[in-house]
Amino acid sequence: MRLFLESWVKMQKRLGFLGPVGTFTEEAALSYDPKAKLIPFSSIPAVGASVATGMTDEGVVPIENSIEGSVPDTLDLLINEPVLAIRRELVLPIEHCLLVKPGTQSNEIKLIYSHPQALGQCRRFLERCFPKAQAVASLSTAAAAEEMLASSTPAAAIATRRAASIYGAEILATRIQDRANNVTRFVVLSQADHPRTGADKTSLCFSFSDDRPGLLWSALGEFAKRNINLAKVESRPTKESLGEYIFLVDLEGHREDKLIQEALDGIRKSIAVLRIFGSYPRYTGMPVARGSHPDTA
Secondary structure, three states, rough: OHHHHHHHHHHHHHHOOOOOOOOHHHHHHHHHOOOOEEEOOOOHHHHHHHOOOOOEEEEEEEEEEOOOOOOOHHHHHHHHHOOOOEEEEEEEEOOEEEEEEOOOHHOOEEEEOOHHHHHHHHHHHHHHHOOOOOOEEOOOOHHHHHHHHOOOOEEEEEEOOHHHHHHHOOOEEEOOOOOOOOOEEEEEEEOOOOOOOEEEEEEEEEEEEOOOOHHHHHHHEEEEEEEOOOEEEEEEOOOOOOOOOEEEEEEEEOOHHHHHHHHHHHHHHOOOOOEEEEEEEOOOOOOOOOOOOOOOO
16 A cells, blocks of 8 residues: 555646645646646746756646736746746636735725736726725735735735635635636646647747848738638747847647648748747636635635
8 A cells, every 4th residue: 555655646746836825826726637736836937947847747827817918927937948838728717805814994904915917907996995005016816815914014915715715814805806707827837738639729939030021920921821810919028129029929720730830831931039839728618617626715
């Protein structure tokens, strides 16, 4: 029995996530693989480093929210860490709660802690109900709950129901996000992407060595003339020089598909750098329902 348990522990997937426990990313990780050994990290770059170095087998990080858009830390991680690949995407409904120390009244609150994305997703609620309270950025929503409870100044935190249960906080308000259909897309990072399934998505980035009219149009046209649907196109600064950008694209299909290979060969003629983040099963269903596993409150 002992040998069996030791063998099982060695085989158990090590899954990193943006922690501490009680974050939405933990919920996404649990929905992805409830049997994995979940390992929390304090930042998105730390999750990426754990996967790149083999400390964990995979890692779950947020990449896009339906209200606030893309998560810059995750995009920068994918751009700058060539070892990492996207293996899966997950979509989770996001319900934000306002947490306080037990007994704290709303008129006492002077500070409100949360991750910048969560603060942005609840902007109208905060402006309407707490116009004089100071917003304080935290590394995660669960970290915000911890900081709120440790604060000597009357404070609140925007976090999950699970965080309230874990840390002993009181829920003062629920569903405080600006839009009811708030969802976040998460990606599973690995050192290899996913084999073809027939219903795939590919994420990549590219940049140009010079700037002249029609460059971007020419590159994107390689996909258009092959009837390849682009799900998303956006840009990030190269951080090398003002006015220089990296273009990020999500497209339908797998990097091994013939038409996509042809399109990639076509854009290589005009670009300076091409990095394929990975091909993975395209999310097509309903968001993962909260409470779909026993560890989610």
